[in-house]
Amino acid sequence: MHPAVSPVPGPGPAKRNTTWWWFLVPTFTCGFGAFAMVFTGGYKLKSRAHMAAAVAYLVVTVGFACGAGLTAPDDPSADRGTAYDLAMAAFLLIVWLGGTLHTVFLQLKVAKQVPPPPAVAAAAWRVQRREEARELVRSNPGMAWELRIGRPDIEGRQYDDGGLVDVNHMPAAWLAYSLQIPQPLADEIALQRGLRQGFTSPDELVVYCAGMTPERMAMIRDLLLFRPL
Structure with a gap:
């Protein structure tokens, strides 16, 4: 059984534009x-x-x-x-x-503009959070490490990074859970990253992990974070 994940607050329900007073x-x-x-x-x-x-x-x-x-x-x-x-x-x-x-x-x-469904709005909000978290990793790696960006497996983490996954440090069970991939593939990623002192890019996962197809990579690429070991 995978550890329970605390719900992450997202944007509120989308509201229609009120413009009757503009004129x-x-x-x-x-x-x-x-x-x-x-x-x-x-x-x-x-x-x-x-x-x-x-x-x-x-x-x-x-x-x-x-x-x-x-x-x-x-x-x-x-x-x-x-x-x-x-x-x-x-x-x-x-x-x-x-x-x-x-x-x-x-x-x-x-x-007349139709607001996006709540699920779509929440997904777009999480994409924005990932972009902000990646920028923090680039600009201030020390703070990003302290905030546990890409590590939802660490208990007590408070910063919401939009679902980033630190491929080189997260346990295999959490890789499978967070990326929604088969456990054998997560185990293979964990094995290969140890042999190669960590991955540096999504393409390396496709090259060195037999179960990681380009189609599967296309679905999870935006979630991946590669901190050096």
């Missing part, structure tokens, strides 16, 4: 807040085009704010007064009205 920002700020909401929508949709449009809204907004003082509406000059009216009309059309409609469009698209 209020450009509407009640006379268009000055349009760029912020368009950028938010573009970011959530991972759309460079919408984020570029947000930058354009910002440029127009700043340009209008800077230029508004150059032509006052009560200027006695007819030309300057007309220029001000045209600038105001253009701003209202492009940023206030256009930005509000653009925001409504984006808020509807973002609201």
Whole structure:
């Protein structure tokens, strides 16, 4: 029987995007807040085009704010007064009205996004944890060793590394359990790592362990960690 593994906390349940209020920002700020909401929508949709449009809204907004003082509406000059009216009309059309409609469009698209199932979200979260743990192993191996990264077999470990497996140090029984591989293959890995003073890469497991096929390696590669013996 394999040792019991304490449950690892993961991300909470996925929530739907709440966007109904977005259009209020450009509407009640006379268009000055349009760029912020368009950028938010573009970011959530991972759309460079919408984020570029947000930058354009910002440029127009700043340009209008800077230029508004150059032509006052009560200027006695007819030309300057007309220029001000045209600038105001253009701003209202492009940023206030256009930005509000653009925001409504984006808020509807973002609201329709279906959040990933909880299991998928948890798996993605664990992938991120593994990346962070690997970076810690590279940047601060001493701290990584103290945190027992890749060693779920050590009792009392508190750091969650996303399921990394230290191939060169974990007992064979735990290799089988953590990697979901047959026990004879785990025993073979333990034998070969002793003969070769440890493995240095996933490819070596395929070369030196007869039971480790490329197909099986493809499934577990992201979990493997190779600390020197």
